Amino acid sequence: MAHSFLETVQKHLQIAADVVQLPRHVADILAHPKNEIIVNFPVRMDDGSMRIFTGYRIQHNNIRGPYKGGIRYHQDVNLDDVKALAALMTWKCSLMDIPFGGAKGGVKVNPHLHSKDELMRITRRFTHALGSNIGPDYDIPAPDVGTNAQVMVWMMDTYMNRSDDLTKNAQRGIVTGKTINAGGSQGREQATGQGVAFCVREWARMKGIVLSGKRAIIQGFGNVGSYAAKFLDQLGVRVVAVGDHTGYLRNERGFDVAKLFNHARQFGSLAGFQEGDPISRDEFFQTKADIFIPAALENQITSKEAEWLEVQCVVEGANGPTSPDGDTVLTAKKIDVIPDILANAGGVTVSYFEWIQNKRSEFWDLEEVEQKLEKKMVKAYAKVMEYSKRKGISNRIAAYAIALENLKVAYEERGIFP
Ligand code: GLU
Numbered sequence: 001m002a003h004s005f006l007e008t009v010q011k012h013l014q015i016a017a018d019v020v021q022l023p024r025h026v027a028d029i030l031a032h033p034k035n036e037i038i039v040n041f042p043v044r045m046d047d048g049s050m051r052i053f054t055g056y057r058i059q060h061n062n063i064r065g066p067y068k069g070g071i072r073y074h075q076d077v078n079l080d081d082v083k084a085l086a087a088l089m090t091w092k093c094s095l096m097d098i099p100f101g102g103a104k105g106g107v108k109v110n111p112h113l114h115s116k117d118e119l120m121r122i123t124r125r126f127t128h129a130l131g132s133n134i135g136p137d138y139d140i141p142a143p144d145v146g147t148n149a150q151v152m153v154w155m156m157d158t159y160m161n162r163s164d165d166l167t168k169n170a171q172r173g174i175v176t177g178k179t180i181n182a183g184g185s186q187g188r189e190q191a192t193g194q195g196v197a198f199c200v201r202e203w204a205r206m207k208g209i210v211l212s213g214k215r216a217i218i219q220g221f222g223n224v225g226s227y228a229a230k231f232l233d234q235l236g237v238r239v240v241a242v243g244d245h246t247g248y249l250r251n252e253r254g255f256d257v258a259k260l261f262n263h264a265r266q267f268g269s270l271a272g273f274q275e276g277d278p279i280s281r282d283e284f285f286q287t288k289a290d291i292f293i294p295a296a297l298e299n300q301i302t303s304k305e306a307e308w309l310e311v312q313c314v315v316e317g318a319n320g321p322t323s324p325d326g327d328t329v330l331t332a333k334k335i336d337v338i339p340d341i342l343a344n345a346g347g348v349t350v351s352y353f354e355w356i357q358n359k360r361s362e363f364w365d366l367e368e369v370e371q372k373l374e375k376k377m378v379k380a381y382a383k384v385m386e387y388s389k390r391k392g393i394s395n396r397i398a399a400y401a402i403a404l405e406n407l408k409v410a411y412e413e414r415g416i417f418p
Helices: 005-019 024-030 079-095 116-133 149-160 168-174 188-207 223-234 257-267 281-285 303-308 324-332 346-360 366-391 395-414
Strands: 035-044 050-061 067-074 102-108 139-143 215-219 238-244 247-250 277-279 291-294 313-315 336-338
Touching: 005 024, 005 079, 005 395, 024 395, 035 079, 035 116, 050 067, 050 079, 050 116, 050 139, 067 079, 067 149, 067 346, 079 102, 079 346, 079 366, 079 395, 102 116, 102 139, 116 149, 139 149, 139 168, 139 346, 149 168, 168 346, 188 223, 188 291, 188 313, 188 336, 188 346, 188 366, 215 223, 223 238, 223 257, 223 291, 238 257, 238 281, 247 281, 281 303, 303 324, 324 336, 336 395, 346 366, 366 395
Parallel strands: 067 102, 067 139, 215 238, 215 291, 291 313, 313 336
Antiparallel strands: 035 050, 050 102, 238 247, 247 277
């Protein structure tokens, strides 16, 4: 049966809630976001006309710390998907043991159809519309699909201009994933892809697999997919098929990843890259490989794609890329799944480091950030594998369960007000 993304996340919550014997009222609290903010705001287009946009910010939970999560710009952004993504942020931060809750936001807009100036005005007007619903100790946005460091700097600047001169600088941590100049962290841009690669490395290490010469296919070549490719390449893995919203490419010998990376950076997509054969989406999923990194959107691996996949492991760079039917098939085929809230947690982990640096007016060097990230990823990876083995459950439910254990303790200790 086809499930919506939100239904899928809620179903996983129920299953994991049973595993940790989550009190009923806590499960009920976590089944709904705390706040749902919807804003409609006008923006002047380059031709002088005016358009109304709809934006969302869903604040799922903040018992463990400020709401935290990305802002997505995509034409399909809708309330239910943002709710699902916000809940995933709560689990992710809890699993990683970082003192944040979960949130997600988005604007229903195709960023590829707007000029830089229009995107700036959309961003500023959206931030203005959110007003005091966000704050550096309350709810901290970050990049997600369709947004980047530049968008974060516009958000920061708009938000800072709400404050008087004396308190302006204390607002810098309103967003993470900023440019370095604006107070961003070294290593934030690469962090999600790097975290994915740490998971691949740990997976291989625990299974006794030599990564050098192994084959990977990557769906999505934005921030996550492109950096995952770069770090896998460094591990000696051959990237043999890639794809993004403009199409799919295969190169049996393995792509020159540096070239591919630079092309995607320069032109904003894979379109026009010459050193590969164009293939269909179906052919992409049928490409024999060892590792599959979904790094695009949710619900990409349904039972159909899962039947096609000929890989040993799926490392979820994207949020929610596997449908429940897809999961069932992957399990039946004994394909290892490294679930999203673990595999792509590198991004929010370095967001946390950025937030700390902003608070302390510090700048850590890349080496320090990478070491700290590695430590967190390796620890969380080991925890999930140990838990799933001990309980005889899937890695996904194990990751959810660990996250819920932490939330359970928080609710037990604090109780329900009043
Ligand atoms: N959007 C990213 C995610 O889904 C990063 C969130 C953040 O850094 O706050 O995890």
